[in-house]
Amino acid sequence: MLSSDVKRELQAVVGPDDVRDDPESRLAYSYDATPMYQSMPDGVVFPESTEEVQAIMKIASRHRIPIVGRGSGSNLSAGTVPVEGGLVMVMTKMNRLIEIDQDNLTATFQPGLITKQLHEAVERIGLFYPPDPGSMHVSTLGGNIAECAGGLRGLKYGTTKDYVIGLEAVLASGEILRTGGKLTKDVAGYDLTKLLVGSEGTLAIITEATVKLLPLPEDRRVMVAHFTDLYAAARTVSQIIAERIIPCTLEFLDQGTIRVIEDYAKIGLPADMAAILLIEQDGPTSVVERDIERIAEICRQTGAAHVQVAQSREEEVQLMSARRSALSALARLRPTTILEDATVPRAAIAPMVEQINRIKEKYGLQICTFGHAGDGNLHPTCMTDARDREEIERVEQAFEEIFDAAIRLGGTITGEHGVGLAKAPFLEWKVGKSGIEVMKGIKRAFDPDGLLNPGKMFAKETRRRVVIT
């Protein structure tokens, strides 16, 4: 519960209905989409303007109350779980699309805007905002920016950080910071825009953002290739890129995932396949046709057992249905679904999948792997039961080994979900001691009292690297 002083001060800023500290409200903001993490905040506050955010921040700063910024709470790293209590600042009321500037090809919006709504608004006028996280129907753009969300189009178009060009943010002191603008080129000092993207709410509260837009691609085609050999599938990915073709989507499903989807959806997937690649290209019609034909050819050369190019929109939907059903099929198998995102250079996909398979056998777990093969971003997904403490311990050990394997293959502990609370003990594995120190220095410069999203990104203790035998 909030102290009556603080509550009164907050109410004076946002009005009585937008400060809540009853048990139901506190509980409803005690979790996000990360399994097994939960912690009650002292209160919840819903600002409606930058000025209100500023005033709330000043109150929090004066009373030394932790603040956790939050959108729809769809993140997968426990990044918005208020582990140290304090205030959850819910940004969903600041959800205006402020402007689409067709002369500069930019869009400016408030952080609570739902990602999908920006997509629809710009696509209506023939423009394109490429980042498309799997959660885009529910996630807010502020959350996308804070976590540097990726998605299915990362290979060709990059991720959120490649589109954000200007930000307005409120610092822990309550001061307003403006970075970048509608400019394509800007080298005036350190790139604070890029620094704030992916900072997971630990440096400032983002209150407004400007992103660049592209022209909407004229056309797109989808195809699928089945492989009986994991390495052949991985070679195909490398071969496509080596032939200087960058598809907009290049998705991968492993055998475990294929079997689970087939059991669930009965869409005629062959259970004996080692992997399936789903490939989409977009652009001018002639280029799309040429690329898809060429990719189909490469798949045949690398030994695909089956290659199918969609001839109609219905066929596309049918081909993509395997990828679309993946989460539903896996999530229904056991009570708890842990979706991770170990990422490796794309040439290391086959050895990484083999490592994951070895580790899951070792610990006797059900782990299926699918993900964005084109950018090496894999989602090893564990089906388990949070109530089985013994099994959960094995799950934790297995994932430690998976992160370790990813780093050994030149990869990282998270490709698009962020560090948050869940991966904090592993951050040092990736960035090293000096990396952590530099990051902590940056954190101190922005937030000397450590009020913004405390407990995230920097763990009290780093996990010891496991030794792979």
Next chain:
Amino acid sequence: MKPVEEKPIDREEWARVGEYLRKTLDQDELTHCMRCGFCLPACPTYRETGLEQASPRGRLALMKAVADGMIEPDAAFADQMNLCLGCRACETACPAGVQYGRVLEQTRAGIALREPSSRIVRGLRKLFFKHLFPHQHRLRTLGWWLTLYQRSGLRWLVQRSGLMRLFPEHLREMEAVMPPASSMGVRERLGEILRPEGTPRGRVGLFRGCIMDVLFTETNCNTARLLVKAGYEVVIPDAQRCCGALHAHAGEEDTAKRLARENIEAFRDAQVDWIVSNAGGCGAMLVEYAHHFKGDVRMEEDARWFSDRVRDISQLIADVIDDLPLKRLERRVTYQDSCHLRNGMRVNQPRNILRQMPGVTVVELFESDRCCGSAGIYNLTQPEMSKQILDEKMTHVKNTEADILVTSNPGCLLQMKWGIRRAGLEHRMRAVHLVDLLMEAVE
């Protein structure tokens, strides 16, 4: 929300509710929610309030917290559960397949242990659930009184005299759109067994419903006539009761089960190939009878027999629409989904039927898959939220510029009539049940 000082007796009551919920809530179902939030955009009350606790994910988290002993249920907890429309759009959106409607029912059953605090809600519930819906003859009598009221000039007198002003606005408005009631139900009018026309296709048991047979007798009769035209033999067993959906949704599980048992027996005795309903809300309950008797050795098999045979009228008609003699209806038509038909029974035939009706131009209603706010007796117990949802719906309805708004459920139909009146669209359009529109077209 202001913290209310609770009386000690309240706390005892709530502790009892908590204890009951800890024993009865389906832990597996609650654990299955992976909190991805995909349900949020599908939820009408989340959209209206913007509050996590008014979303399916939030409500599941609250239930889980009670089941885990993290919090005790209280009035605010109950408010949140009652604010849910039960439209189950979240179930369609859920990747993990969480049966939200079932755990909500379990929770409401727990809350029902405690006397509802509001006298109006308590009175309404008792009147509807205990004294009215389960008793066909009382409904008939009510129908008689209503007919008398509507036809004798008493209604005119009441409306003119200002007597209606004593009632809340939403009741006044709904009274005005109430269709003519009838003391004669479908069975009294058409008899128990109707012979098919043309090639016989099978024997259908008509589920007449409770309210449906008083306020929408004509629709029930049209359903029977349509089935006969389509070649079905129709039987209307008199021993059938209310489906029990409203009871189950409100947490009155014992009554719901008793009604279910009587219905199963009535239709088994009638030896039907299908049991057809023309109300999405009833149909969704009927297909779930098997679930309600899971583990009950005596009833399980009969319940499965029953559930397997339940069809919405649109499912039976869609199969034979080409054989029906339909004349051209040059109308612009839009369709509002019944949540329970769509999310509960997973039926999508009504749209296909409309598209195949000669002359009819079908215009999609924006967000037709969103609940209209009727939701059982939600529009009586939660009038503010219901009106908010309805008014938004009506702006989209207006944009379709349709002449006819079609629904497949009596609750939605009444709500749409109310909405058309609220939006001042009475002179431009009307709301009808799919079956009635089809009968208009049958030559």
